[in-house]
Amino acid sequence: MTNNKKPKSLINGKNIVLIILLFAVIAGFYISTSKDTKSNKKQDEYTILREKDLTDSYPETPREVVKLYGRIAKCLYKEGMTDKQLETLVCQLRLLFDEQLLRENPLETQLETLDYDLKQFHEDEKAIINYRVEDNTLVKGKIDGKEAATIDLSLSLKKGKEYTRTNEQFLLRKNYLGHWKIVGWQLVNPKAESEDEKSA
8 A cells, every 4th residue: 555645844944943043053152252262362462461470580681671572562552452451561561660760650650651652553543563672783881880781672663554663772771680671762763664674
């Protein structure tokens, strides 16, 4: 006897709804995970700098001190940093400062100045692309009987399609612990980058 029963469809209205819901959950999870991953990537450098123990692992040379300064500065001037993150990084930065510089620049004053600088920096749509310590500019000597050194830091900036390079000369001296501390810095020679420099 022939069985004339129609085979049951595996896909009905209820199953379609369940499949759609399942895809929605998977898509939502993927988007959430993707956002978290991007957020973590953005926070990686901040987290590394925040957790850097400068008490037990202080940079040993003027070059390394200024290099760390450049690294923190690049992170500070990124967009999207919260006030708390900025203050945390500034506190790390101040661990590189000489006592004289700390006295002349209280934390509150430095944060206010940074806030003003950041607003202007981002309004001008600028970004720090890179930083580099100019090793050949290192000069060592003495100040008030203490070992001292000067060295330049080069910051590569981008504004739209324009690239510029700013050079800052840092003055450092050793403290009683033998740590090189930043006494101050000054602008040396800002200039537009040539095509050769950008492609180097």
